[in-house]
Amino acid sequence: SSHDTDIMHGLLSTVFWGYVSGTNGRITVNRALSKSRMLLNGRGSIVAQDPDDVISHLRSARELVLKRQLARALIEVRRIRFLGMSFASKVLMFMAPDIASVYDDVISQRLKVQEDHDLRRLHVSTAHTASQSIADEQASAYEGWCNWCSESASVLNTSNITWRDWDGAIHRWRAVDVERAFFALGRPE
Numbered sequence: 243s244s245h246d247t248d249i250m251h252g253l254l255s256t257v258f259w260g261y262v263s264g265t266n267g268r269i270t271v272n273r274a275l276s277k278s279r280m281l282l283n284g285r286g287s288i289v290a291q292d293p294d295d296v297i298s299h300l301r302s303a304r305e306l307v308l309k310r311q312l313a314r315a316l317i318e319v320r321r322i323r324f325l326g327m328s329f330a331s332k333v334l335m336f337m338a339p340d341i342a343s344v345y346d347d348v349i350s351q352r353l354k355v356q357e358d359h360d361l362r363r364l365h366v367s368t369a370h371t372a373s374q375s376i377a378d379e380q381a382s383a384y385e386g387w388c389n390w391c392s393e394s395a396s397v398l399n400t401s402n403i404t405w406r407d408w409d410g411a412i413h414r415w416r417a418v419d420v421e422r423a424f425f426a427l428g429r430p431e
Contacts, residue, residue, distance in 0.1 A: 249297050253322070253333060254278045260332050280324055291323040300333070307338045312388045313381035315342075320377065326370045327380050335418050343391045343421030345384045352424060353387070364390065391417035391424075 243249060261274035284290040299321045306315035312334065319330035328346035335342045346368060353365035366376075366383040395415035404412045405419060413419065 246293075246297050249300050250293060252336065253296065253300060254281060256333050256336055257281060257329060260329055277324075281322075285324070288323070296322050303334065304337055307334055307342060310341060312342060313378075313385035316381045316384045317377065327368045327384070331384055335421075339418040340395075340416045341388060341392050343388050343417045344425070345387050346425075348425050349387070349421065352427065361390065387421075388417055391420040394420045 243252070258274040258278045261277045262270060280290075281296075282290055299318050303315040303318040306312070306318060315334055315337075316327070316330050319325060319333050320327065322330075325333070328344070331343070331345040335344050350365060350368050353361055356362045356365075364383050364386045366380045368380070371377055371380070395417055398415040398420075404414060405423075406412055
């Protein structure tokens with residue numbers, strides 16, 4: 243959307259979505275609401291970021307995503323107070339699910355133990371960092387991960403391999419679908 247209210251609503255919805263599902267299928271509505279409110283109201287002595295500033299970062303990130311500059315887009319979204327790598331990647335995924343995917347701790351840990359060297363080299367910690375060099379490494383790994391997911395989706399689509407949704411609908415693959423399949427393989431039982 244080009245409307246400021248919709249852009250802010252999208253961010254808050256993404257944060258809510260990211261926190262509402264707990265482990266073992268547990269739903270954590272209060273936690274999700276608390277994290278969403280934090281973006282609007284701040285936390286403790288840390289004041290909330292000016293909404294115009296937040297929207298500016300989201301608009302800039304969207305422009306970068308459209309240019310397929312995913313590393314720079316991740317850095318731009320991370321300029322929003324309280325958003326680390328995992329949630330910044332969730333925001334970008336919703337902006338462009340065909341080319342962007344999520345990079346959270348489950349993905350990080352799965353990549354760390356991959357036998358395939360190309361996947362293993364995409365591992366970085368998702369921990370929040372004040373170090374610009376580590377943030378740049380995270381952004382580079384994120385872009386590599388998105389590229390791997392996009393390329394894998396392309397191979398699957400070229401081979402006419404589809405996937406079936408919960409409602410029986412058949413879909414072609416997008417980067418986010420590859421990431422979700424990879425994520426599902428890494429969830430503890």
